[in-house]
């Protein structure tokens with residue numbers, strides 16, 4: 411065993427355990443998982459008479475909400491002996507989880523292999539490569555095909571020594587991250603004065619983990635699932651049917667075609683679909699009014715929180731999260747031509763067109 415690695419690794423583990431006791435000095439990248447700022451979104455809060463708060467998840471070390479899951483997936487593989495120093499972390503992911511894992515692997519001394527569908531943007535592939543990951547784009551096939559990128563990731567991990575397929579969708583270490591970190595942070599930072607939370611779901615880890623923790627504290631806290639067009643979760647939680655809502659979405663990393671293990675048993679009080687024009691205008695409103703440059707899943711989360719605040723009435727506190735920054739979607743979400751091709755340009759308020767390139 412490489413002693414330099416061992417020191418680096420155990421330092422990051424023990425510091426992570428202690429991270430909650432120090433808000434001042436973060437030790438390394440792992441120390442930058444969690445304890446993100448809780449931000450009041452002033453304009454929409456004032457408009458609704460509520461406090462609309464958001465955890466600024468882009469402030470995690472790897473730049474997104476998925477860093478929490480990435481760290482906990484690795485931590486569980488270490489705890490159960492699947493992964494040992496110098497080993498390989500393998501995941502099937504097209505986005506933020508891969509970026510989070512690649513950052514964690516560099517900081518903890520593991521190798522990282524990412525399988526992804528071969529229709530993903532070159533920017534993501536380039537970023538993952540820059541972060542030292544071995545990126546393997548494979549043909550796009552559905553989940554039930556053995557050559558789906560997730561199954562290929564599992565097979566590869568099974569085929570080599572000292573490797574783990576972290577399996578973000580169905581490994582509950584993912585939601586555990588939010589039971590142990592995001593949920594308690596929201597509870598503490600609002601002094602228990604939270605009436606509702608709302609999140610979009612990819613794996614479902616954030617919504618389920620936060621919901622499970624907060625319901626234990628106060629069962630009256632409302633948990634609302636916000637779903638993009640083309641996902642089955644709205645219909646599942648509202649009507650018990652796995653039926654996709656019409657259309658598709660410019661959002662990335664969210665929306666789902668099945669009930670993942672992370673989402674099973676999640677305490678969901680209500681679910682609603684969020685339409686593309688609403689999430690798009692909220693994404694640009696956050697930039698224009700508040701100066702937050704965020705991705706479309708954040709626009710969806712915040713639109714949902716805004717809608718929930720209006721429904722609940724003045725005096726309530728609604729919490730969501732800012733998932734990542736707009737930088738990751740610069741070429742698509744902020745591009746006039748792309749929005750035009752997707753038929754979205756006309757639904758974006760004229761006053762926001764100045765932000766397009």
Ligand SMILES: Cc1ncc(COP(=O)(O)O)c(C=O)c1O
Nearest residue numbers: 611612613614615616663707733
């Ligand atoms: C940009 C973005 N927002 C939101 C989510 C949803 O998080 P979760 O997987 O915890 O449901 C993801 C997940 O990948 C994401 O990439």
